[in-house]
Every structure is written in structure tokens, then in C-alpha cells.
């Protein structure tokens with residue numbers, strides 16, 4: 525079966541694809557979203573959304589709802605596994621000149637996606653086709669032909685533009701012949717959700733545990749007592765027995781032996797990778813399909829949502845003939861610059877610092893923690909760093925320019 529669709533197809537109903545779809549649909553352009561899963565999957569992935577993302581979600585009209593569903597966070601700690609506090613930066617040091625959003629939002633990624641999905645589906649004509657896997661992509665100068673597998677049946681959709689937001693293993697990226705250059709970390713990352721009151725035991729809402737063996741992040745997820753611990757383990761250990769080893773890590777990381785309830789866990793491999801271009805003709809990449817990094821510091825989805833935000837302005841401007849097609853080249857170049865210059869190196873450095881053993885580097889890290897703890901100006905710089913993830917102007921039409 526073959527269909528002609530005069531509009532934009534978005535491959536992938538993750539948060540990135542849904543933000544792009546919402547903005548494109550709000551510009552009055554027909555959009556359909558395709559996703560291979562039967563629904564949004566509640567994997568234990570992103571929790572932390574930084575101030576620039578919060579600001580963007582507010583512009584989309586979502587923040588009031590998300591503030592109720594999630595929690596706001598201002599406090600961080602860098603700690604040793606024995607409980608010594610190395611630095612405790614706090615976003616209350618930020619002034620209105622620094623940001624109008626001196627907090628981060630915490631909530632499970634799938635709940636964020638579901639909130640965006642509800643807004644998208646409220647737009648007349650907006651549609652998400654679940655159980656629909658993109659398997660191939662071809663294009664000419666006027667259209668893109670997307671081949672999908674829908675419950676074992678193959679069909680094609682010929683559309684005007686395709687957004688590839690189908691995650692790190694992106695079929696769209698491969699189908700247009702783009703590589704994914706970078707490397708995969710040797711360790712396995714284990715993401716766990718548990719019910720346990722860290723705050724009552726002196727932890728901040730976001731904590732980095734610095735230790736060569738038990739390095740981890742500990743983050744509050746919601747107001748119902750759910751927390752996230754993400755740690756690393758040797759990837760040569762059998763994946764089937766990940767669960768059996770969680771208690772060992774918890775024994776080191778939890779400050780006491782009080783009971784906890786393990787709610788969910790999932791093993792992940794983590795990568796630092798980026799496509800050589802975020803555009804191939806009428807196909808645009810955004811989010812993990814374009815770039816991936818380790819989750820320490822919560823920069824992956826933050827960057828991806830900011831891709832979707834810019835693409836959600838640039839693509840409608842081109843479709844509605846308010847801008848030339850090369851605006852999309854500038855989208856692609858700018859978001860790639862942000863990843864290569866800011867997101868990727870910072871995420872890699874965040875991870876290194878967690879488990880550093882080299883004495884000279886450790887000394888430099890400790891000096892940095894000391895400054896972070898004692899120098900309010902340095903703290904402000906560190907806490908507003910995520911504004912570097914924003915796009916520089918790319919020549920959007922006046923009414924959209926930010």
C-alpha cells in the first residue's frame with residue numbers, strides 16, 4: 525500500500541520527536557508521527573531537565589502542568605562514597621539576571637513524553653501511529669518515501685519532509701547513509717529506581733558520588749519517594765545477573781542498611797557519538813538519532829529537546845516559505861556545533877570526574893570542588909553553564925527569532 529502525505533513525517537515518538545511534531549503541527553502543517561513500539565515505554569531513562577529546557581517547556585505552555593507532575597530541584601552535592609561532601613552548589617545563588625528559571629525540573633522521561641503527546645494529540649488532524657517501524661528511506665528533490673512495517677504489513681508513505689528522531693540506533697540515520705562517529709564506553713551502566721528517603725539522610729536532590737569503584741549519581745525522581753541510582757559495572761559480567769549485583773552497589777552507596785524497595789532497573793551501554801551532518805536533503809535528524817552522550821550531568825535529552833525546539837521553528841519557516849531552504853543547513857550546523865563543542869565534551873568530563881584515579885587529575889578535581897563549594901561567582905558560572913546548550917541565532921524569521 526502506498527500513500528501520499530502532504531506534510532511532515534516524524535520517525536520516533538520520544539520526547540524529541542514529540543516536541544518537533546507539536547511545534548510543526550502548531551504552525552498549521554500536517555504531521556504524522558510513527559513509532560515502532562505499542563506506546564511510550566516507561567524505561568528508567570532521563571529524569572533531570574536543565575533551566576534552558578525548562579524555559580523551552582514553559583514557552584510550549586507545558587510548565588505549569590509539569591511542575592505539578594514533577595519536582596523542582598536547586599541543590600546538588602558532590603560526595604565521596606563515605607559521605608564526605610566535596611561541594612554543595614545551590615541554584616538559589618542565581619540572580620534574575622542569570623535566569624528566570626533558577627531550578628531544574630525532575631520527572632521520568634516517559635511522563636514528560638506523555639504530557640507532550642497529550643498536547644500534540646489535542647491538535648486537529650495530529651496522529652501517532654504506534655507499532656509502525658520505519659525500515660527504509662528514499663528521497664528525490666521533491667519528497668521522501670518512508671517504508672514502514674505495520675504489524676507485518678509493508679507500506680510506503682511519500683511525504684514532503686522527514687524528521688529522524690528515532691533514537692540512538694536510528695534507522696533513518698543509517699538509511700540516509702550517515703555514520704555515527706565516536707566511541708562506546710567499556711562499562712555497562714545500570715539505571716535503578718528505588719523507594720528510599722535520601723533527603724532525610726542529608727543528601728541533596730541531585731548527588732554525584734565520586735569513587736573509582738562505586739561511582740554513581742543519586743537523584744530524586746518524584747514527590748512520592750522515588751529515587752534514581754545509576755552506577756557502572758564491568759560489561760564482561762553477565763547481563764542476565766545484573767539484578768543480583770544491585771544489592772552490593774546499594775550496600776556501598778546507601779548510608780545505612782534500612783530497607784529500600786527496588787522499583788525498576790535496566791542495563792544500558794553508553795556512547796559518545798555524533799552524526800557528521802544532521803541533514804541529508806529532506807531528512808533532518810534531532811535528539812539521540814543525531815548525537816548521544818553518557819547521562820552523567822543530564823545533558824543528552826536536554827540537548828535533544830533544544831534541537832527539536834529549533835527544528836520546530838526552522839522547518840515550518842521553510843515549508844511556509846518564510847525562509848530559504850538553507851535555514852535547515854544552518855539548523856543542522858548549529859545543533860551539531862553545540863553537541864561537538866559543548867554537550868559531548870562536558871558529558872565526557874562529568875563521567876571522568878566521577879571515577880578518576882590519576883593523582884594529578886584528582887588533585888585538580890578536588891581544587892575545582894573546593895572552588896565550587898566556596899566561590900559563589902564560580903558556582904553561578906557552573907550552574908548557568910547549561911545555557912551554552914542553547915542555539916546561537918541562525919536567521920529565523922523575525923517573529924520566531926529568540
Ligand SMILES: Cc1cc2nc3c(=O)[nH]c(=O)nc-3n(C[C@H](O)[C@H](O)[C@H](O)COP(=O)(O)OP(=O)(O)OC[C@H]3O[C@@H](n4cnc5c(N)ncnc54)[C@H](O)[C@@H]3O)c2cc1C
Nearest residue numbers: 536538540560570571572658691811812819822824825826
Ligand atoms: C539511564 C539514563 C539516564 C538518562 N538521564 C538523562 C537525564 O537525566 N537528562 C537528560 O537530558 N538525558 C538523560 N538521558 C538521555 C536521554 O534518555 C536520551 O537523550 C533521550 O531518550 C533521547 O530522546 P529521543 O526522543 O531523541 O530518543 P528516544 O527517547 O530513544 O526515542 C526514540 C523513539 O523512536 C522509536 N523508534 C526507534 N526506532 C524506530 C523505527 N525504526 N521506526 C519508528 N520508531 C522508532 C522508539 O520506540 C522511541 O519511542 C539518560 C539516558 C539514560 C540511558
